[in-house]
Amino acid sequence: MTPDLRTRYLGLDLRSPIVASSTPLTGDLSFVKQLEDAGAGAVVLPSLFEEEILHDELEMSRALDQGTEQFAEALGYFPNVAEFKGVGDRYLERIAKTKAALAVPVIASLNADSNGSWTRYARLMQDAGADALELNLYHVAADPEIGSSFREQADIDLVAEVANAITIPFSVKLSPYYAALANFAGRVVGAGADGLVLFNRFYQPDLDLETFDVINKVSLSHPTELRLPLRWIGMLRPQLGAGTGLAATSGIHGATDVVKALAVGADITMMASAILRHGAGHVGTVERELIAWMEEREYESVAQLRGSATAANVPNPTAFERANYLATLHSWTTPREVGV
Numbered sequence: 001m002t003p004d005l006r007t008r009y010l011g012l013d014l015r016s017p018i019v020a021s022s023t024p025l026t027g028d029l030s031f032v033k034q035l036e037d038a039g040a041g042a043v044v045l046p047s048l049f050e051e052e053i054l055h056d057e058l059e060m061s062r063a064l065d066q067g068t069e070q071f072a073e074a075l076g077y078f079p080n081v082a083e084f085k086g087v088g089d090r091y092l093e094r095i096a097k098t099k100a101a102l103a104v105p106v107i108a109s110l111n112a113d114s115n116g117s118w119t120r121y122a123r124l125m126q127d128a129g130a131d132a133l134e135l136n137l138y139h140v141a142a143d144p145e146i147g148s149s150f151r152e153q154a155d156i157d158l159v160a161e162v163a164n165a166i167t168i169p170f171s172v173k174l175s176p177y178y179a180a181l182a183n184f185a186g187r188v189v190g191a192g193a194d195g196l197v198l199f200n201r202f203y204q205p206d207l208d209l210e211t212f213d214v215i216n217k218v219s220l221s222h223p224t225e226l227r228l229p230l231r232w233i234g235m236l237r238p239q240l241g242a243g244t245g246l247a248a249t250s251g252i253h254g255a256t257d258v259v260k261a262l263a264v265g266a267d268i269t270m271m272a273s274a275i276l277r278h279g280a281g282h283v284g285t286v287e288r289e290l291i292a293w294m295e296e297r298e299y300e301s302v303a304q305l306r307g308s309a310t311a312a313n314v315p316n317p318t319a320f321e322r323a324n325y326l327a328t329l330h331s332w333t334t335p336r337e338v339g340v
């Protein structure tokens with residue numbers, strides 16, 4: 001019998017643990033349809049950014065101000081505010097269209113740095129039909145005046161604000177750069193998040209050596225990048241309990257990556273780079289390989305596989321923590337020793 005791939009994430013029933021992560025391609029209606037046809041369990045839309053909403057608000061207020069200092073005869077002129085359509089409006093339309101086109105859950109994404117009036121978009125995304133929301137906390141702690149406790153509290157306040165605004169489930173996509181991540185993850189869940197997405201991948205700027213310009217260029221991930229989310233999901237799963245949704249992102253390229261993430265306790269795995277590199281059909285390829293892997297080892301379901309190697313289950317739980325540091329360094333074998 002074919003293994004049962006069904007999984008549950010944020011209270012949503014998904015046909016498969018392979019989910020299309022947020023990228024520009026998930027904003028393309030025909031591409032998301034291909035992703036669904038290839039077997040994606042859900043689709044995360046590209047993010048709507050706080051900066052884009054603030055920009056919309058600025059444009060709207062400019063439009064409203066226009067003409068306020070004109071003569072009476074010109075007062076018949078009003079900007080057509082009703083027709084003003086900003087990035088935010090287009091995003092909400094995209095949610096509705098994607099939702100209408102797909103049977104699998106559609107997760108909207110809000111990318112934020114601070115709380116403010118723009119968080120009303122969480123509610124608007126819900127009203128537009130999103131099944132769930134992913135709140136992406138993306139910032140670089142570059143201000144020497146702002147310490148980690150202040151920064152973390154601002155994030156927690158933002159999570160609580162979103163939790164108050166919506167009734168659909170939501171997850172928080174985190175970076176790995178929190179000083180005390182296990183504590184912070186628990187506080188995010190305590191503030192109302194239904195799940196965590198680990199981890200946000202920061203794009204590091206490069207330098208052009210001819211001009212010394214800073215170059216911002218996206219580079220696609222490598223499967224070794226999965227090790228960071230693997231370690232943290234393995235440690236967090238027993239701490240947070242089965243009720244908290246956990247999604248692995250960064251380095252999910254093939255079926256063995258999916259197996260590893262599920263084994264450490266992820267409910268779903270999210271794929272971005274591999275889809276950008278190989279196309280929507282890659283989701284189907286990975287699903288077939290996952291089924292073959294499970295059949296060969298007689299796993300009947302994702303539920304049976306999930307969580308079999310968390311910090312609570314492995315023979316040496318400290319292997320997830322500092323204890324493996326020394327052992328790992330000592331495991332290095334020089335090319336000469338292995339006869340290369």
Ligand SMILES: Cc1cc2nc3c(=O)[nH]c(=O)nc-3n(C[C@H](O)[C@H](O)[C@H](O)COP(=O)(O)O)c2cc1C
Nearest residue numbers: 021022023046047136201221249250251271272273
């Ligand atoms: C071109 C590109 C655009 C992305 N845009 C978003 C985005 O809008 N919002 C978001 O939360 N993540 C975004 N991501 C991050 C991915 O969703 C994913 O978390 C990250 O790339 C790690 O997964 P991967 O190793 O499968 O690429 C983007 C990634 C890429 C490569």
